[in-house]
Amino acid sequence: MEPPNLYPVKLYVYDLSKGLARRLSPIMLGKQLEGIWHTSIVVHKDEFYFGSGGISSCPPGGTLLGPPDSVVDVGSTEVTEELFQEYLSSLGESLFRREAYNIFENNCNTFTNEVAQFLTGRKIPSYITDLPSEILSTPFGQALRPFLDPIQIQPHGGSPVGRPNGQS
Amino acid sequence: MPHVISRTPRMAQSGHPSGMPADKNISPSVTRVIVKTAGKQEDFMIADDTSVRQFKEKLSTHFKCQMDQLVLVFMGRLLKDHDTLSQRGILDGHTIHLVIKSKRSSRFLAHSSRNLPTKEPCHRVRNTEENTNGVYQPAGVSHTPVESALLVEPDAPKVHSQDREVSGPEYVAQMLQNPSIQQLLSNTDLVRQFISEHPDMQQLMQQNPEVSYILDNSDILWQTLELARNLAMIQEIMQIQQPEQILEHPLNPQSHPGLETLPGGDNALGQSYVDCNDQMLNSSQDPFGGYPFPALLEGQVLQELQSSPPSPTPPQEPQDQLPQLPTARVSYTSSHGLSSITSASVTPNKVNHTPSTHTTTISTKAPSPTCPIQQPARVPALPSIELTQQPQTEDIDATISLDSSDQKLEDDLQPSDEQTKSQITGSMMQLLLNNPYLAAQMMLFISMPQLSEQYRQQLPTFLQQTQLSDMLIALANPKASQAILQIEQGLQLLATEAPVLLPWVAPYLWGLGWLPAPSCSHPDTVPWAWDVPDIAEPKGPECCHKSGTGLQRLQSLAGDPSHLLQAPEIRFSQQMESLQAMGFGNHHANLQALIATEGDTSAAICKLKRSQGF
Secondary structure, three states: OOOOOOEEEEEEEEEOOOOHHHHHHHHHOOOOOOOOEEEEEEEOOEEEEEEOOEEEEEOOOOOOOOOOOEEEEEEEEOOOHHHHHHHHHHHHHOOOOHHHOEOOOEOHHHHHHHHHHHHHOOOOOHHHHOHHHHHHOOHHHHHHHHHHOOOEOOOOOOEEOOOOOOOO | OOOOOOOOOOOOOOOOHHHOOOOOOOOOOEEEEEEEEOOEEEEEEEEOOOEHHHHHHHHHHHHOOOHHHEEEEEOOEEOOOOOEOOOOOOOOOOEEEEEEOOOOHHHHHHHHHHHHHHHHHHHHHHHHHHHHHHHHOOOOOOOOHHHHHOOOOOOOOOOOOOHHHHOOHHHHHHHHHOHHHHHHHHOHHHHHHHHHHOHHHHHHHHHOHHHHHHHHOHHHHHHHHHHHHOHHHHHHHHHHOOOOOOOEOOOOOOOOHHHHHHHHHHHHHHHHHHOOOOHHHHHHOOOOOOOOHHHHHHHHHHHHHHHOOOOOOHHHOOOOOOOOHHHOOOOOOHHHHHHHHHOOOOOHHHHHHOOOOOOOOOOOOOOOOOHHHHOOOOOOOOHHHHHHOOOOOOOOHHHHHHHHHHHHOOOOOHHHHHHHHHHHHHHHHHHHHHOHHHHHHHHHHHHHHHHHHHHHHHHHHHOOHHHHHHHHHHHHOHHHHHHHHHHHHHHHHHHHHOHHHHHHHHHHHHHHOOOOOOOOOOOOHHHHHHHHHHHHOOOOHHHHHHHHHHHHHHHHHOOOHHHHHOOHHHHOHHHHHHHHHHOOOOHHHHHHHHHHOOOOHHHHHHHHHHHOOO
């Protein structure tokens, strides 16, 4: 039996605030946040992320955000590209439809976490997934919540990962 | 059973429960696994020695599909039929991922791969479309066969999953080099036709008639295409305003700010190439329409500044620099979009079109770093007013252009307003970067619509008995009063150690709802309200005292000028009464002591005792 191919899975982490969060969070929130994290999964030489436009893909580092601020090695997977596309399609129809985007509850990091677990069984670092609760646990965050909630984030540069055609 | 070399270590079999903690498996032979698929998950109870094939059989009946559609993934490894679950290390409570392949997937993939070469030109053109469309419609545009009019093939089915293979930058570049494509794109009529036939664009045009003006102006189209092609230009623009191009305005077809600013903003586009100092213009030139977050903030700020009554502070401050300070206008169409986000009660039209005397301007001069130290009192007050007081007029280009646009205000030229807005955005961003405390202010003002409305309504009733009794009850909680004491102590420490930092803290307190924003009409009521329970509250009167006076002090520092302007007698009348009640009969001495201690009753008492020789 031939050994199955192992594909590396990486997590690209971007700081959306470009350093502002690190400087301003102690004043505004009362606690230190290192950044406002946006993440994406890179596998099969493509970057996949979730935004207000649904699940999108692009060449690694190909969004307007530029190169990632840090890269985390998630592990490796046997999941083939074809299977992964199927999986993404099913996610894109269920949990990660474009209208299902919510900046606190169901955001890019939620998506990345799901995908990382699917691909490797591991979750993404907790400092990323804890970010919404960190912010909402401050009075300032609570006060801002109604204004932040409708915000939709969609890094540009990718194309949507859609459903395979021809289904009925 | 064929022996399989498994990469995962063999776990204890069901016959060796001693290897596992007793509470892990209720019955050693049955395992509960979680199966996750397509956004939902279910539990399954299976025997430890179940093979993957048997498990698949079970799943296929459960999910009503065929076995060959099922793919099981555990820890990133595909599960083969001949494995057993225990061999792969699947224990109780573990999650197995399931992908149900669509029946036609294999057929589809074969079909699409065949069609791929012929569809490439269609993809490439589509991608150009997407790039240019990106200018007008930044929200993810799905590929549509708009360009099918171009292609020979009558039907161009959407091939999404294959797109990423052909939509890479190299393909786009290749395609752009193709002279026929270039010729095509050079024909602005054709491009315009493409764009206007795009169903999303049509929808947008229905809601935003301005968009059709864009399309009619071939100059803009050409410039935009040039821009999309010129990656270096894009890079430069992006680098300049990296912090801004992050968040996108929610897709609200009714008010797309990028588009609204585009007509005027595009005129500025030409200028920005000439005037490289004018970085601010670029902020609205985002070719992909990404909506800068600070503009969100700023628009909100302006909304609020619009709605809040003119603060009493301006009379105090030198107004020579800008004679039209109270009347300068800011109209910011993006706030229209903001109102749809925030559902604030302020109507956007007010901000857009009213050159009323109540609007304030933000002149985006970067304040000198010494400014917060010099004027700590005024900083927390409406920052717009403070900013306009900066005397420097020569330093920043934005200032100059803004001044010129100020003059244009009477003319009420829409394009110049757009320019102003873009300058404002850009220089606001500079400001925020240079002065984090200002950013804190900005963030505060986001919460202002709610707070200021609330407070304005509440404050007249704030002193009513019901309110007071609530506060009294709250204060009765010893932990609450302790917390207040700690905050007060912290504030006092801060005041002694680093008074310059006090304004930084003030917005935080406002955010907590402690202090009303200074723009409110009754700035004094909160400290007075704090003082009232001082007298009535039996428990922990000291800490209540302190908190009240500390807040008073903070508020005075926070630039509440009416507070400062009041005669000490009026300010301290409450404390005077309490001192009288305590038996300090010398009215004059009491007043002096209170003035010296800034209204701190207990400190005044100490002072009085010392002076009166107790």
